[in-house]
Amino acid sequence: VEEFLYLHAESRLVENEKELVERIIAQANDLAGEKFARNTPVTSLSGGQSRALMIADTAILSSSPIILIDEIENAGIDREKALKLLVGEEKIVLMATHDPILALMADKRIVINNGGIVDVLGTSEEEKEILKELKLMDERLNMMRNALRYGKQLELRDSISKAI
Template sequence: MIESVTIMGGHGRSGRPEAVQQIDLKMGNVVSIVGPTGSGKTTLINDIELLANANTPTGRRILINGCVPPSEYRYDPAKNPIALITQHTNFLSDLPVRKFLETHARIRDKRDQSTDGLIERVISFANQLTGEPINLESRMTELSGGQTRALLIADATIICDTPIVLLDEVENAGIHRTRALQLLREHKKIFLFVTHDPRIVLLSDFRIVMREGSITDVLHTDQEEQKLSEGVSKLDDSLCLLREKLRWGQRLIANDLEVFA
């Protein structure tokens, strides 16, 4: 049973050791990874996904429960404890959504659970994250970017049931971020978000700061930031309402701006 993940620091592009040499992640943590474009955020989650053992360009090591992970975690998809969801996910399979989920449940050896029940839970979860509900009979290639990301997040959380979920800039896909975080926190896993979104960052337990390919700091969300997150969420909700009006072909009026006051 996985209880913790430890990131052991390596070095940045300059070759100098990273300023932070150990980060401990516990089950239930929601963590953001922040930094400018090109700072090494995606490289960090790739190191985690690969369960790096000083064998990647960064020299980082990833420990599970304080130990080097067993090789089966890397080579047996059914035992891999990590799910990675990126902003560029595309499906080559033209399977209906229902068949895709049924197949994945079988691969993940969920014979002890009702497949129909699993699928119902996945779709219920996913449809709380996306504006347009997902139809089980739709083809995977027909899903929008937001529906795709919502489905994969739900699938990783419920069918994969992996204890570690990595999400790379999913805010760009149009999912409901606050609702996603609320639902994810109900599942005691480790969630790491690569993000530029202040709403996600301020709702995280802490954030890993990247620069020039190196981990430079770890900042825990303090009480002042928690208070600030309420205002940021209200502002973001207001912007979401404007976007929804535009999506549904409605005109914006001057009074719409009053929500920002």
């Protein structure tokens, strides 16, 4: 990973290679479900780890001001953190998504049907309130997913009481 990033940084002719490589590795590990070591071969990364690395690399090292992303919700990474990273690095993000949380995080949504633009919508104040509720539900779902991942059993009453 580190060797790949240094090669990419050198090809971009940046001055602060070491600092950028450190930031990219830290951000990629923050996005990925499982952390990886800097000396891990790129070919040994899982799908989620490699996508996290590519997003962090694009956000921090790429000079492209516009980033196109297709269904980041299927990438196996923390999708909200990925978007915040890209936007925080002043990237314009155009994203295809079916995820209501991601769609409502945007200032504007382009509605496409049969290959054509049929509408452009701004996110309303009511939708921003709905987004807050969706994020709470998503957080709860992630907690349950992690509990299952670590071999814990779910209980209905715990799930209901924590969701309320």
